[in-house]
Amino acid sequence: MNKKAENIIVGISVGDLNGIGSEVILKTFEDSRMLELCTPVIFANAKILSFVRKSFTSTVQFHGVDKLDQVLPGKVNVYNLWREGVDINFGKNDEKIGTYAIKSFAAATKALKEGDIDVLVTAPINKYNIQSEDFKFPGHTDYLNQELEGNALMMMVQDNLRVGLITDHVPLSEVSAHLTEELIVKKIETIRKSLVEDFSIVKPKIAVLGLNPHAGDGGVIGKEDDALLRPVLKKIFDSGTMAFGPFPADGFFGSGQYEKYDAIVAMYHDQGLIPFKTLSFGKGVNYTAGLNKVRTSPDHGTAYDIAGKDMADYNSFKEAVYLAIDIFRSRNQYEEISQKPLKIKEKQL
Numbered sequence: 192m193n194k195k196a197e198n199i200i201v202g203i204s205v206g207d208l209n210g211i212g213s214e215v216i217l218k219t220f221e222d223s224r225m226l227e228l229c230t231p232v233i234f235a236n237a238k239i240l241s242f243v244r245k246s247f248t249s250t251v252q253f254h255g256v257d258k259l260d261q262v263l264p265g266k267v268n269v270y271n272l273w274r275e276g277v278d279i280n281f282g283k284n285d286e287k288i289g290t291y292a293i294k295s296f297a298a299a300t301k302a303l304k305e306g307d308i309d310v311l312v313t314a315p316i317n318k319y320n321i322q323s324e325d326f327k328f329p330g331h332t333d334y335l336n337q338e339l340e341g342n343a344l345m346m347m348v349q350d351n352l353r354v355g356l357i358t359d360h361v362p363l364s365e366v367s368a369h370l371t372e373e374l375i376v377k378k379i380e381t382i383r384k385s386l387v388e389d390f391s392i393v394k395p396k397i398a399v400l401g402l403n404p405h406a407g408d409g410g411v412i413g414k415e416d417d418a419l420l421r422p423v424l425k426k427i428f429d430s431g432t433m434a435f436g437p438f439p440a441d442g443f444f445g446s447g448q449y450e451k452y453d454a455i456v457a458m459y460h461d462q463g464l465i466p467f468k469t470l471s472f473g474k475g476v477n478y479t480a481g482l483n484k485v486r487t488s489p490d491h492g493t494a495y496d497i498a499g500k501d502m503a504d505y506n507s508f509k510e511a512v513y514l515a516i517d518i519f520r521s522r523n524q525y526e527e528i529s530q531k532p533l534k535i536k537e538k539q540l
């Protein structure tokens with residue numbers, strides 16, 4: 192299914208309205224060339240966005256729609272999800288605002304499932320104020336894993352730097368207990384498949400970080416690297432996936448070895464995200480790999496400390512839009528190639 196560029200519909204959930212989400216969305220679409228690349232649809236309310244726009248140097252014009260079949264190319268569409276006014280207090284952690292963040296995210300996910308939008312880009316939520324009886328997830332990734340098909344995997348991306356996580360929203364004290372052969376095999380296969388289908392890398396090279404300092408130093412500092420990781424990685428390598436490691440994480444980044452691999456696999460959130468954000472903050476993208484639909488988001492959170500002050504850097508959000516479109520196209524190309532493989536006729540003697 193090859194779509195004309197401007198017809199790729201990018202659904203956008205508005206995130207926490209007291210954070211910097213609305214600012215980075217508006218600033219991204221201030222540049223009208225973005226509308227030649229895609230058709231954006233923001234899941235929110237046109238009046239609210241017109242109100243918050245006054246706080247920023249933005250002149251972006253909205254096209255409010257009440258149904259998704261009214262969305263127009265060449266416009267910044269806003270799907271009016273609610274009618275009532277909402278009190279915006281930039282920088283304030285507010286449960287009521289959390290309910291609107293989830294309203295937007297849930298509706299955009301439904302549209303993604305039903306094919307009304309092609310890809311989803313999410314603005315940041317506050318993981319505390321979104322919690323309710325109906326929504327008990329630590330983040331977007333976990334909810335999408337439930338709603339869509341496949342096995343969600345958090346992958347941070349900036350150009351050729353890609354960091355995938357074995358465990359993501361897991362407290363540090365529970366990481367080791369989560370690490371099993373089954374989980375590691377499943378996650379590394381998700382990363383391999385994503386590199387092939389989403390990033391068009393034919394035979395990807397994957398580096399895997401150890402869990403413990405110095406990858407355990409032969410068992411002196413923790414047993415998991417020798418007892419679990421090494422044998423699992425050998426099995427994965429023997430089955431044909433170019434996975435290497437476990438590498439001691441500090442030296443691996445410090446010496447620049449990360450540049451030699453198509454993806455780096457971290458055992459837990461901060462092991463991967465600290466080096467990733469240090470190397471690429473402001474340009475990185477959080478991609479949910481492994482699902483039947485494409486979702487990306489910027490590399491940052493709600494940034495309450497600068498919300499409403501016209502200070503937010505919107506480049507990471509813009510990159511999230513670009514990457515979602517690139518992956519959507521790459522997946523379509525991969526599907527086409529797989530359906531029409533080169534026909535090789537064997538010569539009969």
Ligand SMILES: NC(=O)C1=CN([C@@H]2O[C@H](COP(=O)(O)OP(=O)(O)OC[C@H]3O[C@@H](n4cnc5c(N)ncnc54)[C@H](O)[C@@H]3O)[C@@H](O)[C@H]2O)C=CC1
Pocket residue numbers: 211215314315316317318319331477488489490491492493494495496497502503504505507
């Ligand atoms: N995808 C998502 O929905 C994410 C949500 N969060 C949530 O955001 C909230 C705040 O998280 P933090 O860890 O404080 O991270 P944060 O990214 O919101 O802020 C960290 C620091 O970076 C600065 N910063 C962030 N984005 C910026 C931008 N675009 N331009 C300029 N400066 C920027 C902030 O001002 C702050 O000083 C938490 O509730 C967290 O759960 C965090 C990361 C991702």
Ligand SMILES: NCC(=O)COP(=O)(O)O
Pocket residue numbers: 329330331332333464477488
């Ligand atoms: N640090 C990235 C992060 O925690 C975002 O999580 P999610 O909301 O994308 O699942």
